[in-house]
Amino acid sequence: MIKMNNISKSYILNDDETPLYVLKNINLNIKEKEFTAIMGPSGSGKSTLINIISFLDRDFEGEYYFLDEDVKEFKDKDLSTMRNQNVGFVFQSFNLIETDTIYENIELPLLYRGATHRSAKPIVLDQLEKVGLLSKKDQLPRQLSGGQKQRVAIARALANEPTFIVADEPTGALDTHTSTEIMTLFQNLNADHDVTILMVTHDSEAAAYCKRIIEVRDGQVIG
């Protein structure tokens, strides 16, 4: 599904003409239904890599083929379409709309994609059930715990039936017990619902739940 050949990424900083390479010759092959952790210390290039994978950044060297399509060939408009159709994002800070109910938070991306309130309803309820939060549907985000908020964010990401889920430090703002709960949910979604998950973390305990670990150091894949 994701095939990267020799991907590099550099920044040219204002006071210096020499490019600073933050990704160096990355080769990566990720198949559908995989549950992968991208692990590495802070500043090693994990977010930079995930931004390229999730079509947020096309300014890179090397080749990226997604479902056999050359990402370099996409125009800006194609790139945002690819993102909307294929990627479900889960963030460290949840990014829920505080003035909307849990139900509305999950419904919103469906409405953006042209669903009606009526056609969205069974999908929203199904996702809420999957993450175990049906009883919280009429509450506001601030009435939920951190772990519950993250489960809402996961339900929202799943609602559009993405090809894969990208989660950048999804347990970064959670305590150990709650992190375990979120990782178990990801594990079940992958095992029972074939959800393809790509998770970035610097936490080896969280990464241990994944089927595969890709280690990044100083912009290079080392294992």
Ligand SMILES: Nc1ncnc2c1ncn2[C@@H]1O[C@H](COP(=O)(O)OP(=O)(O)O)[C@@H](O)[C@H]1O
């Ligand atoms: N816009 C930018 N301009 C210059 N350097 C950047 C920019 N974004 C990230 N970097 C640098 O790239 C490196 C990798 O960053 P990042 O991918 O965010 O690491 P991680 O997610 O592993 O913590 C860091 O050294 C960071 O300072």
Ligand SMILES: [Mg+2]
């Ligand atoms: Mg990061």
